[in-house]
Amino acid sequence: MKLRPLGATHLHASVVGLGTWVLGGGAVWGHDPNDAESVRAVHAALDAGINLIDTAPAYGWGRSEEVVGKAIRGRRDEVILATKCGLWTEDDRGSFFTEMDGRILRRSLRPDTITLEIERSLQRLGVEYIDLYQTHWPSVPPDFTRIEDTIACLLALRDAGKIRALGVCNVSVDELHENLRHAGDALVSNQFRYSMLHRDAESDILPLCAHIHLATLTYMSLEQGLLTGRIGMDRVFQPSEFRSNEAWNPWLTLPNRRRVLDLLASWADLTQRYECTLAQLVIAWTVAQPGVTHALIGGRTVSQVLENAKGGGLTLSAEDLSRMRRDVLALGAPATQPQPA
Numbered sequence: 001m002k003l004r005p006l007g008a009t010h011l012h013a014s015v016v017g018l019g020t021w022v023l024g025g026g027a028v029w030g031h032d033p034n035d036a037e038s039v040r041a042v043h044a045a046l047d048a049g050i051n052l053i054d055t056a057p058a059y060g061w062g063r064s065e066e067v068v069g070k071a072i073r074g075r076r077d078e079v080i081l082a083t084k085c086g087l088w089t090e091d092d093r094g095s096f097f098t099e100m101d102g103r104i105l106r107r108s109l110r111p112d113t114i115t116l117e118i119e120r121s122l123q124r125l126g127v128e129y130i131d132l133y134q135t136h137w138p139s140v141p142p143d144f145t146r147i148e149d150t151i152a153c154l155l156a157l158r159d160a161g162k163i164r165a166l167g168v169c170n171v172s173v174d175e176l177h178e179n180l181r182h183a184g185d186a187l188v189s190n191q192f193r194y195s196m197l198h199r200d201a202e203s204d205i206l207p208l209c210a211h212i213h214l215a216t217l218t219y220m221s222l223e224q225g226l227l228t229g230r231i232g233m234d235r236v237f238q239p240s241e242f243r244s245n246e247a248w249n250p251w252l253t254l255p256n257r258r259r260v261l262d263l264l265a266s267w268a269d270l271t272q273r274y275e276c277t278l279a280q281l282v283i284a285w286t287v288a289q290p291g292v293t294h295a296l297i298g299g300r301t302v303s304q305v306l307e308n309a310k311g312g313g314l315t316l317s318a319e320d321l322s323r324m325r326r327d328v329l330a331l332g333a334p335a336t337q338p339q340p341a
């Protein structure tokens with residue numbers, strides 16, 4: 001497993017981080033996870049050299065944090081623990097974000113909700129401090145909190161020893177600059193969506209983060225499993241599942257899925273040459289992209305996690321990296337579904 005600095009910290013985090021949204025389960029994932037297997041999966045990740053674990057209170061309404069907490073008991077020192085604040089469900093503070101599993105989720109980066117969130121996360125995780133505390137989504141009106149007020153709260157938490165470093169997620173370039181202006185060196189990472197099929201970040205966020213040596217934590221880099229080649233044409237997602245959300249997952253709609261599966265099939269010579277799986281090939285490509293320092297890869301079983309971890313040790317030749325980029329560029333954009341008349 002390759003390690004890279006986590007921004008300006010003294011920490012070196014594995015290029016493949018374990019994403020634990022799926023361990024929270026719920027209708028959004030379409031299956032109820034087996035917590036004992038989840039704990040085994042986290043242990044397998046640590047044993048395979050993954051030391052970066054990303055979770056959030058919103059993943060299964062605390063379940064993901066609880067399972068991670070159970071898994072790292074006795075192994076705290078092996079983990080760079082990343083969690084988040086800013087998605088609030090307990091009352092009507094914050095601004096409406098979305099409904100998930102029948103619950104209203106609000107965006108809130110208010111100091112009074114963050115102060116409650118951190119205590120709950122520490123308790124669920126069973127730890128005294130969080131290594132990387134990230135704002136999950138930027139604050140928006142009507143209940144808008146100024147970035148400087150959120151950062152002041154986070155810096156106070158750092159001074160109190162509850163968190164070690166700050167990170168942001170899903171920010172625009174302007175929001176990133178504003179966060180940096182107030183947080184300075186305390187802000188070490190930026191987390192956002194990035195995969196070979198979803199490369200928006202390449203136009204602005206990735207080069208900026210590379211320029212200022214901010215760690216980048218990419219998410220959905222396997223397109224929620226599609227890029228493993230194991231979501232066949234016959235796999236059906238229920239309407240409640242996030243993977244059936246066409247706005248977020250246009251490549252999973254059947255005509256687009258066919259195109260991606262054909263592309264993946266055309267890389268059989270590569271998986272043969274590197275003696276790897278498609279998931280490993282895609283992960284190796286992702287973490288080799290300029291500006292990408294770490295990829296958070298979701299996994300819910302020991303075998304998925306072990307397979308994905310190996311992708312973090314694989315080095316592809318410059319020629320093969322370029323060929324894969326040419327192939328994804330040739331794929332073009334996903335076709336949109338015809339709208340009902």
Ligand SMILES: NC(=O)c1ccc[n+]([C@@H]2O[C@H](COP(=O)([O-])OP(=O)(O)OC[C@H]3O[C@@H](n4cnc5c(N)ncnc54)[C@H](OP(=O)(O)O)[C@@H]3O)[C@@H](O)[C@H]2O)c1
Pocket residue numbers: 018019020021022054055136169170191192218219220221222223224225226228230279296297298299300303304305307308
């Ligand atoms: N900050 C944010 O707003 C945000 C948003 C999204 C995600 N994230 C973070 O990023 C992490 C990664 O994103 P993600 O989990 O949504 O997507 P992902 O990593 O692209 O996909 C994960 C899913 O792909 C399938 N999978 C993974 N490895 C596999 C393998 N080797 N073989 C077959 N299937 C495999 C599993 O689903 P099945 O087994 O169910 O098919 C797994 O749950 C999250 O867990 C979370 O920590 C952050």
